[in-house]
Amino acid sequence: MARGGINKAVVQKARTALLARGEHPSIDAVRIELGNTGSKTTIHRYLKELEEADHGRGTAPATLSDQLANLVAQMAAELQDEARAAVALEREQLAQERRGYNDRIHQLEIRNQQLEASCIGLTEQLQVAQQGLQQEQQLRQLAEVEAARLQQAERDQATRLQDREGQIRSLEEKHQHARDALEHYRQASKDQREQEQRRHEAQVQQLQVELRHLQQTLLVKQDELTLLNRDNARLLTEARQQQKDVQALERRLEQGQRSLADGQRAWAHAEQANSALRERCDTLQGEVTGLREARASQGQQVQNLQERLVEALMQLKLLGHPPADVGNTNRT
Incomplete structure (x- = not known):
């Protein structure tokens, strides 16, 4: 083919x-x-x-x-x-x-079988959906009851919240009163510390005046001693001994000045402590007590210095000669 x-x-x-x-x-x-x-x-x-x-x-x-x-x-x-x-x-x-x-x-037979199976599945789904709808209706009724209960609870909560806000306002007012009282106490403590500081500064100034007066007196006595040395050579040995005493006195005066500087540093430390006291109101009384003790110690140091000065003057008087100036003696 x-x-x-x-x-x-x-x-x-x-x-x-x-x-x-x-x-x-x-x-x-x-x-x-x-x-x-x-x-x-x-x-x-x-x-x-x-x-x-x-x-x-x-x-x-x-x-x-x-x-x-x-x-x-x-x-x-x-x-x-x-x-x-x-x-x-x-x-x-x-x-x-x-x-x-x-x-x-x-293919059509397979499609027909698939459609029949799908129809059966849709029927089952419809039954399940109807059951779910019934359950949803029941749940909705329960939700409405629960919503009514929650609304009532919300109203009760709002009432309690108003009461709580009233309590909070009352506590805030009490807190403000306490804060005002604390501020008043701080101001009073500050005024008291300023007064004490002014008194201490006045005492320090007075002590400095006395020291300057003593130095002037020493200068005058030193001049007199120079004249006496020119008039009487015999007194040279006593003058030298007296010069040593004066040097010792000056060392004591320097010690007194150092003590005064220590007192000032202690006062500065006390001022820092006072600043810390403003931030620590709960321990204010203890800090003030410590400050008073420090001030008493400074007063005692000043008193000791005054006693040493008086003692030095008494020693000069007992020697029977006025104190000589160290600088003039060295020139002689």
């Missing part, structure tokens, strides 16, 4: 064209002449039949009726081949359509 339009007449035409060009009508040449179409087996069969026909015509000339019979037979064979090919093609198409219909029917 020939393929796709390849028949004996077509092969004969291609063979004749090749022979007319003086080429050998081989299978490949004929197939190329046909445009690379057709089966080589079919072309070989047709070429063999054509060669046999040519050999037959060469031995005995065929009559016109034989040629027509051969042509009719050849055309009948070609028509049968074409009919068989068309029938086979139609059968193949029909088989493909039948397979397509069967596949579609199978």
Whole structure:
């Protein structure tokens, strides 16, 4: 059976064209002449039949009726081949359509089963949804009851909140009164510390005046001692001894000044303690007590210094000579 339009007449035409060009009508040449179409087996069969026909015509000339019979037979064979090919093609198409219909029917049956299962599932879901709706209605009723209870609880809570706000305002007023009282106490403590500081500064200034007066007295006595040394060489030894006493007195005065400086530093420390007292109201009384003790110690130091000065003056008087100035004695 020939393929796709390849028949004996077509092969004969291609063979004749090749022979007319003086080429050998081989299978490949004929197939190329046909445009690379057709089966080589079919072309070989047709070429063999054509060669046999040519050999037959060469031995005995065929009559016109034989040629027509051969042509009719050849055309009948070609028509049968074409009919068989068309029938086979139609059968193949029909088989493909039948397979397509069967596949579609199978898919539709599967789809139908899926739809039936989906319908059953939707029915079950509808039943579950109805049950859920009933439960939701019950829950809604319970929620309404709970909302009413919560509203009542909210009103009760608002009442308690108002009471609590009143208590808070009362506590804030008490706290403000306590703060005012504490501020008043701080101010009073500050005024008291300032008064004590002013008194201490006045005492220190008085002591400094006394020290300056004593220094002036010492200068005067030193001048008198210089005159006495010029008048009486005998008193030189006593003057030197008295000079040593004066130096000792000056050392005592320096010690007194250092004690005074210590007192001032102690006072500065007490002022820092007073600043800390402003931040520590709960321990204010103890800090004030410590400050008073420090002030008493300073007063005692000042009193000791005054006693030492008096003692030094008494020693000078007991010596029977006024105190000499250290600087003038050295010049002498």
